[in-house]
Amino acid sequence: MPKDHGIGASPKRREDVRxxxxxxxxxxxxxxxxxxxxxxLRSDVAHGIIKSIDTSAAENMPGVVRIFTGADFEGVGGLPCGWQITDRHGQPMQEPGHPVLARGKVRHVGDPIAAIIAETKEQARDAAEAIELDIEELPAVVDMVSALAPDAPKVHDELTSNLCYDWGFVEENKAAVDEAFEKAAHVTTLELINNRLVANPMEPRVAVGDYNQANDESTLYTTSQNPHVIRLLMGAFVLGIPEHKLRVVAPDVGGGFGTKIFHYAEEAFVTFASRQIRRPVKWTSTRSEAFMSDAHGRDHKTKIELALDADNNFMAIRTDTYANMGAYLSTFAPSVPTWLHGTLMAGNYKTPLIYVNVKAVFTNTVPVDAYRGAGRPEATFQLERLVDKAARELGVDPIALRRQNFITQFPYATPVAVEYDTGDYIATMDRMEEIMDLSGFEARRKASEAKGKWRGLGVNCYIEACGIAPSNLVGQLGARAGLYDAATVRVNATGSISVMVGAHSHGQGHETTFPQVIAEMIGIDESQVDIVHGDSSKIPFGMGTYGSRSLAVCGSAMVRAAEKVIRKAKKIAAHLLEASEADIELKDGKFSVAGTDKECAWGDVTLAAYVPHNYPLEDIEPGLEETAFYDPANFTYPSGAYACEVEVDPETGKVTIEKFAAADDFGNVVNPMIVEGQVHGGIAQGIGQALLEAAVYDENGQLQSASYMDYAMPRADDVPFYIVDHSCCTPCTHNPLGVKGCGEAGAIGSPPAVVNAVIDALASGGKNVPHIDMPLTPHRVWKAINQ
Amino acid sequence: MYAFDVTRPKTVAEAVAALSGDEAQALGGGQTLIPTLKQRLAAPATLVSLSAIDEMKGVCADGGTLTIGGGTTHATVAAEASAYPALAALAANIGDPAVRSRGTIGGSLANNDPSACYPSAALASGATIVTNNREIAADDYFQGLFTTALNEGEIITAVKFPVPEKANYQKFVQPASRFSLVGVFVAKYADGVRVAVTGASENGVFRWKEAEAALSANFSADAVEGLTASADGLINDLHGDAEYRAHLIKVMTKRAVAAAK
Structure with a gap:
């Protein structure tokens, strides 16, 4: 029978009530x-020289308080980049400045040029129209490959070229990889594009800056996934405000998907400006602004090759990728195509030799950074498309080819720096075949054929590195931050508990799941536990929520803090029960003395901690509150097998998803319902990438899909009823809960399944098409059919 | 938005008077106009809302003609135009419930978006656009992209649809907006078949005369098989090129014929 409370139960999300x-x-x-x-006021050209900005007429408009331009930021820092990549030749990446407001040049449509502060939004907008702006338009670079041509216009004049870095991984393996390709019995090659996406959380970004002159303290309210990170980056690197004078609050946040990790110009601006004008300053993004100012995701162009021996064993993988950085380096942008991508190129397979080359390129487009999965979907997509193509070329079953090459022994040290602690890829593949009813596929294919539709089956595996991340390791890899997390467990006098967590919940359901863990550990009801998050003044510290890390990293910190609380509570209980501490047991919210009927309740002990009349004051302090910081020993490695069945209408090219199954191994699961919801959402976004979404620029750097009229978000009727399963469980070996993280799996695992299915459908209609780039719109599929 | 005044007349006569003012703009359901105003792409001094004019609302079937008030919402047409099922079905698939509850047939026809659904129904049905001072045949009404025969300040008070023997509308949606990438309305009358295409042309809704001739002779999907819709003047955009749209015109026409009832 399923549990009704604690770890493994599925209580409804308590945050949903509000x-x-x-x-x-x-x-x-x-x-x-x-x-x-x-x-x-944002640039409407992709690239240009700011010849002059005349704000004099605008300053006299009704309600205008003050107008700022780049010149007002003399002596103020630019937006920092949190990760430095070292290139193939041992040189640091090219790292251009990123001003809060553009100075000298504008570098993408949407680049902020001036900021107009007024009594109302409409007055500010009216005044913006009165600013006289003279911009000399320059040719723009949009395409990554042509941006590297010697005569290409430079996005940043002070850099030697538009190349941010040329990264080789593992550089020492390159010769051996090339040699393996020479010896290969078969080589499969695939060129593909991982399409540029706009995250589009339901809530656009908002920032409110509030300076309090009385105590010289600034508060920034912002739509962030990691308020402490914003405090650190903005305080230390942009505005020079020490932490004790800077509070960052991220209240309820309506979805992030990565794009709310980063420190944005608007946050720094409202904080800065509020100090200047001594009044609160508020900015609310419109959806149109979001399209041209939120960091975009993906946008890789890749050639990948697989070398196989005569028995179809994988010998080597070689990749060449161009990764678009956009016009500036967003906070974690350089890490996405490198350490979050290259390290995943082994996938689920025991390929002994791998070499990954990534050229990161500046273009006159919105900056690109992490979006749900961040690097790992790009790795998974190319690898799983490649394996599928190889199976088709070799005439072997794609599932059999995968199974033959699976890693089966753990721990497994990949040739791309990471070591998988645990996993069972055969089990998830078996489970997927079962829940998908794979054996019934041929009958379903025939039924579709009878309706004039082509049915296809696509399968893939995935592995991801989550629970980001061991600080000493990422430090060696160029991270300019640690990636631990922190929690404080504050037990109140009557036994209820507030847990201050560094993770931030913006859809993940932490307010429900974190209390389940504490309730399980102590044996009290979940209603006795609340979490507090999102406010740097209330929480000890936190690196925030991204990379499927909340439970694996912050949850582990919470467990460590709770263990400290329990240790202290046992000392108090021992005193109250006049027993030895070693004999005290905690179960179901009661302390008892082993082998006796002596016991006292959780509430008796917590009350004693705060009303210490009968208390071992000589040994321990009153109160019951503990903090722990937790730095993970390794990444976690969720994995799974996904399958998708599509129908293609050969007359129109329209693809419909008929069936989708996900068999995931997330290790231990705290709340199965919430895990399923996370997988559902991730798959919806993956289907969005595969079939619908594309941020498309024209050659002048104008975003053509700049609204929902042209950027297709998945709607409810674009996605099927999912069959999801997480019964395969190999617990993480190095964190106390044995959890791996589930937030990104769906977005990582689903795009290759969808594309593989469409390719298979076309083959079943007699059209052998090697590849179609995402999104597989009706137009593209129709063209592929009619090539 | 820029600031503007709003008036809400109760009669057509009051609305016409209000629209004679400087920079006055009629507001139907606002499904195009309000987003345009929010983006500051229009700056009317006065919005004349037509939503309180009862004489412009309602659906009425009488002697083979279905008359729909210009201020009737898509949701009402979907629910009440049972005398012309293909038209009711078209209305039921415009936008989403919010759009259908606000948007009006008069607003849609006055705007004449090249990808809107209603223009195809009006043109294929040979409908009559009734305004505050005249009646305009659909063949004369649609004059290109966002362009109609309406004069400044003229209001569509009703649309009269001759009810066909059989009809059907096939809409192949643009994936993002869900307007028609190509929409084809086929209507079969005693004196012939009319086929109107929306979404496809740079010049707005148009009649596919070759298909009309073929279908008037033989009302079956096979009759269209040998035809090819021309790609000349069709839209090339992110969602489909002219060649694809031309192909879809034929596919949607065949499907509309097969589904017509």
């Missing part, structure tokens, strides 16, 4: 006394 009744408190719900509004 979200579904309109009681959530989002950043845009925050309105402060004396608040002003800022409107950003």
């Amino acid at each position: 979200f579904l009744t309109g009681k959530g408190q989002y950043t845009d719900d925050i309105n402060l006394h004396g608040q002003t509004y800022v409107h950003f």
Whole structure:
């Protein structure tokens, strides 16, 4: 029987009560006394020299408080990049400045040029139209390959070229990899594009800056996945405000998907400007602004090759990737195509030799950074498309080819730096075949054929590195931060508990799952436990939520803090029960003395801690509150096998997803319902990437898909009823809960399954098409059919 | 938005008077106009809302003609145009429930978006566009991209649809907007078949005359098989090139004929 409380139970998400009744408190719900509004005047050209900005007429417009331009940021820092990549030749990446407001040049459509602060939003917008701007338009670079031509216009004049870095991994293996290709019995080659995406969280970004002159303290309310990281980056690198004078609050946040990790110009601006004008300053992004100012995702162009021996064993993999950085380096942008991508190129397979080359390129486009999966979907997509293509070329069953090459012994040290602690890829593949009813596929294919539709089956595996990340390792790899997390468990006098966690919940359901863990450890009801998150003044520290890390890293910190609390509580219980501490047991919220009927309740002990009349004051302090920082020993490695069945309408090219199954191994699961929801959402985004979504620039750097009229988000009727399963469980070996993380799996695992299925459908209709680039729109599929 | 005044007349006569003012703009359901205003792409001094004019609302079937008030929402047409099922089905698939609850047939026809659904129904049905001072045949009404025979300040008070023997609308949606990438409305009358295509042409809704001739002789999908819709003047965009749209015109026409009832 399923559990009804604690770890493994599926209580409903307690946060949903306020979200579904309109009681959530989002950043845009925050309105402060004396608040002003800022409107950003943004570049409408992709590349140009700012010849002049005349704000004099605008300054006299009704309601205008003050207008800022780049010149007002003299002596203020630029937006920092949090990760430095060292290239193939041992040189650091090229790292251009990233001003809060553009200075000298504009480098992408949407680049902020001036900020108009007024009493109302409309007044600010009116004044923006009165600013006289003279921009000399320059030719733009949009395509990554042509951006590297010697005569290409330079995005940053001070750099030697548009190349950010040329990264080789593992450089020492390159010769051996090339040699393996020379000896191969078969080589499969695939060129593909991983399409540029816009994250589009339901809530656009918002920032409110509030300077309090009385105590010289600034507060930034912002739509962030990691308020402490913003405090550190903005305080230390941009505005020079020490942490004790800077509070960052990320209240309810309506989805992030990575794009709310980064430190953005608008956050720094409202904080800076509020100090200047001594009034709160608020900015709320419109959806149109989001398209041209939120960091985009993906945008890789790749050639990948697989060398196989005569028995179809994988011998080597070689890849060449161009990765678009956009016009500036967003906070974690350089790490995405490198350490979050190259390290995943082994996938689920025991390929002994791998070499990954990545050229990161500046272009006149919106900066590109992490988006759900970040590097890992790009790795998985190319590898799983490649394996499928190889199976087709060799005339072997794609599942059999995968099984033959699976890693089966753990721990497994890959040739790309990471060591998988645990996994069972055969088990997830078996489970997928079962829940998908794979044996019934041929009958379903025939039924579709009878309706004039071509049915295809696509299968793939995935591995991801989550629980980001061991600080000493990422430090060696160029991270300019540690990636631990922290939690404080505060037990109140009557036994209820507040847990201050560094993870931030913006859809993940932490307010439900984290209390389940504490309730399980102590044996009290979950209703006695609340978590507090998102406010740097209330939480010890935190590196935030991304990379499927919340439970694996912050949850582990919480467990460590709770263990400290329990140790201290046992000392108090021992005193109250006049027993030896070693004999005290905690079960179901009661302390007992082993082998006796002596016991006292959790609440008796917590009350004693705060009303220490009968208390071992000579040994321990009153109170019951503990903090722990947890730095993971390794990444976690969730894995799984996905399958998708599609129908293609050969007359129109329209693809419909008929069946989709996901068999995941997430290690231990705290709340199965929430895990399923995470997988559902991830698959929806993966299907969005595979069939619908594309951020498309024209050659002048204008974003053509700049609204929902042209950028297709998945809707409910674009996705099927998913069959998801996480019964395969190989617990993580190095964190206390044995959890691996589930937030990104769906987005990583689903695109190759969808594309493999469409390729298979076309083959079943007699059209052998090697590849179609995402998104597989009806138009593209029709063209592929009619080539 | 820029600031503007709003008036909400109760009669057509009051609305016409209000629209004679400087920079006055009629507001139907606002499904195009309001987003345009939000983007500051239009700056009317006065919006004349037509939503309180009862005489412009409602669906009425009488002697083979279905008359729909210009201020009737898509949701109402979907629910009440049972005398013309293909038209009711078209209305039921415009946008989403919010759009259908606000958007009106008069607003859609006055705007004449090249990808909107209603223009194809009006043109294929040989409908009559009734305004505050005249009646305009559909063949004369649609004059290109966002362009119609309406004069400044003229209001569509009703649309009269001759009810066909058989009809069907096939909409192949643009994946993002879900407007028609190509929509084909086929209507069979005693005196012949009319086929109107929306979504495809750079010049807005048009009649596919070759298909009309073929279908008037033989109302079956096979009759269209040998035809090829021309790609000349068709839209090339992110979602499909002219050649694809031309292909879809034929596919959607065949499907509309097969589904017509």
